[in-house]
Amino acid sequence: xxxxxxxxxxxxxxxxxxxxxxxxxxxxxxxxxxxxxxxxxxxxxxxxxxxxxxxxxxxxxxxxxxxxxxxxxxxxxxxxxxxxxxxxxxxxxxxxxxxxxxxxxxxxxxxxxxxxxxxxxxxxxxxxxxxxxxxxxxxxxxxxxxxxxxxxxxxxxxxxxxxxxxxxxxxxxxxxxxxxxxxxxxxxxxxxxxxxxxxxxxxxxxxxxxxxxxxxxxxxxxxxxxxxxxxxxxxxxxxxxxxxxxxxxxxxxxxxxxxxxxxxxxxxxxxxxxxxxxxxxxxxxxxxxxxxxxxxxxxxxxxxxxxxxxxxxxxxxxxxxxxxxxxxxxxxxxxxxxxxxxxxxxxxxxxxxxxxxxxxxxxxxxxxxxxxxxxxxxxxxxxxxxxxxxxxxxxxxxxxxxxxxxxxxxxxxxxxxxxxxxxx
Numbered sequence: 475x476x477x478x479x480x481x482x483x484x485x486x487x488x489x490x491x492x493x494x495x496x497x498x499x500x501x502x503x504x505x506x507x508x509x510x511x512x513x514x515x516x517x518x519x520x521x522x523x524x525x526x527x528x529x530x531x532x533x534x535x536x537x538x539x540x541x542x543x544x545x546x547x548x549x550x551x552x553x554x555x556x557x558x559x560x561x562x563x564x565x566x567x568x569x570x571x572x573x574x575x576x577x578x579x580x581x582x583x584x585x586x587x588x589x590x591x592x593x594x595x596x597x598x599x600x601x602x603x604x605x606x607x608x609x610x611x612x613x614x615x616x617x618x619x620x621x622x623x624x625x626x627x628x629x630x631x632x633x634x635x636x637x638x639x640x641x642x643x644x645x646x647x648x649x650x651x652x653x654x655x656x657x658x659x660x661x662x663x664x665x666x667x668x669x670x671x672x673x674x675x676x677x678x679x680x681x682x683x684x685x686x687x688x689x690x691x692x693x694x695x696x697x698x699x700x701x702x703x704x705x706x707x708x709x710x711x712x713x714x715x716x717x718x719x720x721x722x723x724x725x726x727x728x729x730x731x732x733x734x735x736x737x738x739x740x741x742x743x744x745x746x747x748x749x750x751x752x753x754x755x756x757x758x759x760x761x762x763x764x765x766x767x768x769x770x771x772x773x774x775x776x777x778x779x780x781x782x783x784x785x786x787x788x789x790x791x792x793x794x795x796x797x798x799x800x801x802x803x804x805x806x807x808x809x810x811x812x813x814x815x816x817x818x819x820x821x822x823x824x825x826x827x828x829x830x831x832x833x834x835x836x837x838x839x840x841x842x843x844x845x846x847x848x849x850x851x852x853x854x855x856x857x858x859x860x861x862x863x864x865x866x867x868x869x870x871x872x873x874x875x876x877x878x879x880x881x882x883x884x885x886x887x888x889x890x891x892x893x894x895x896x897x898x
Contacts, residue, residue: 547894549708550805551771552701553735553821556714558812559831560694560727560883561686562838567592569688573681574623577674583630591678595622614738615716616675623674624666632662679717686718687726691837693884698730700887709774711735713767713809715816732774735767764824768807808877808893810886812839815868818875827877827893834881 557563571588578586595618603610613621635658640647701708710730712720715737720727809826811817818828833839878889 547806549705549808549890549894550775551711551768551807551826552705552708552890553711553713553767553807553809553826554720555809555811555813555817556686556712556718556720557716558839559810559817560720561690562840564840565689565838566682566685569685570678570682574674574678577677578623578626581670581674583627585630586626590626591619591622594625595619598622598625616738619678620671620675623671623678627666627671628659628662631665632659635661682718683722687723689838690726691833691883693882693886695726695730697883697886698727701890702730704887704891707778709733709771709778711767711771713763713811713821733767733770735763735770737763761820761823764809764821764826768824771807806894808890813869814872814876815865819868819872822872822875828875829886829889829893830876830879831883832879832881833883 554560557566568588571591574591575586575588578584598621599610599613599618602613636647636650636655639654639658640650698710701710709732711732712718712734714734717736717738719734719736720731721734722728807821807824807826808829809817809821810829810831811821812831812833814830818830821828831839877893880886880889
């Protein structure tokens with residue numbers, strides 16, 4: 475459920491304190507807050523000092539002792555990266571690309587392969603980079619796929635037109651001159667339907683979500699169930715650089731997630747980040763997306779408090795509401811992800827504790843291998859060489875910011891409790 479920020483009453487600008495990170499993760503100087511309610515009977519919540527800034531470095535073992543609830547802090551916000559954290563992105567993209575082929579054939583575009591959409595997307599971005607590097611760097615995954623689908627449709631229509639002309643004139647296609655080719659190319663562009671492009675893109679995105687549900691990593695659902703049992707008031711959200719949305723994964727993740735924050739929903743910050751990432755003289759920063767996620771949490775927590783207050787009045791309260799003073803620092807934010815730069819570095823700069831997920835290679839997680847320049851990058855990756863080098867540098871800077879590292883998602887509830895205990 476999207477909550478329009480313009481409906482909120484903003485009363486303060488708070489500063490995020492330096493947490494000892496490198497310059498790559500310097501947080502912005504302003505964050506958004508929820509105003510204190512005027513009523514004296516209803517508990518209210520704000521976020522000024524919601525998250526402590528101590529970074530904990532520890533490993534989790536299966537024999538870790540979970541302390542009693544009275545001796546640990548509480549987790550208020552738990553956020554997850556999605557791709558390669560909760561399911562293997564390579565398998566998901568492969569299935570979605572197969573759906574692209576099926577959808578193209580449904581609309582009469584025969585002869586494409588699953589790899590064509592990836593190859594065309596890479597070419598589109600490289601071509602744009604020659605004329606407008608900033609625009610190319612800021613392209614979203616959705617924009618690249620949409621342009622790739624259109625490019626493939628234009629290619630097929632163009633080839634058909636040339637074949638028709640060659641057959642009519644009883645001449646090989648290779649012998650056709652530019653006098654024929656240029657009008658054919660222009661005609662092909664005009665013949666591509668925007669509606670059909672969107673239908674194919676929708677088919678790709680739908681299969682992406684369906685496939686994610688089929689390929690979800692072992693223990694994910696069991697761990698989420700356990701987390702909700704142990705921390706019933708926790709608000710769980712997703713922070714992703716793609717278009718995946720756990721709220722659309724009805725049979726697996728949807729019952730456990732309260733919101734999803736996509737990089738593509740925050741276009742201004744995303745485009746600036748990728749422009750900076752492709753500029754060797756500029757330091758990219760990621761706090762814009764995590765600040766937005768934290769603000770969404772504050773909105774949801776405010777609603778949770780109001781509901782709790784109403785239940786108290788009815789004698790039916792089943793959660794303990796937050797009360798004043800003017801801020802509360804007993805609730806912890808934990809972010810879970812597979813990417814050192816994006817997940818760890820970005821969230822720590824906004825005050826989160828972090829859990830790094832590095833799973834066995836047999837499960838299909840690609841993150842530990844995507845930033846090795848000595849091996850071939852995944853076929854589906856459109857990351858430019860400049861971006862790759864920048865990401866490697868950011869990964870190194872973020873390594874020391876990891877709170878807990880796990881190699882199986884079965885240990886996720888233990889890792890959360892370990893952070894809460896160590897954060898006392």
